[in-house]
Amino acid sequence: MAINLQKGQREKLTTANFTVGLGWDTNQTATGVDFDLDASIFILGENKKMLSDQHFIFYNNLKSPDGAIEHTGDNRNW
Helix, strand or coil, X not given: CCCCCCCCCCCCCCCCCCCCCCCCCCCCCCCCCCCCCCCCEECXXXXXXXXXXXXXXXXXXXXXXXXXXXXXXXXXXX
């Protein structure tokens, strides 16, 4: 099942396992300037605060301490 989110939109995830993929359509008037799209996630505790710095998962910290979240890294070859 695919979910397409818009900026600021929230979605409750009800499945235990899922994959996040990012994509975009180029602008009709593209300037030809290179760009890069990065994904990140932060894990919150019951108090809605980030558990620790290690719970911020991004291109420079690819796995959560418990291994529940894994970032596959940056791929600029698409």
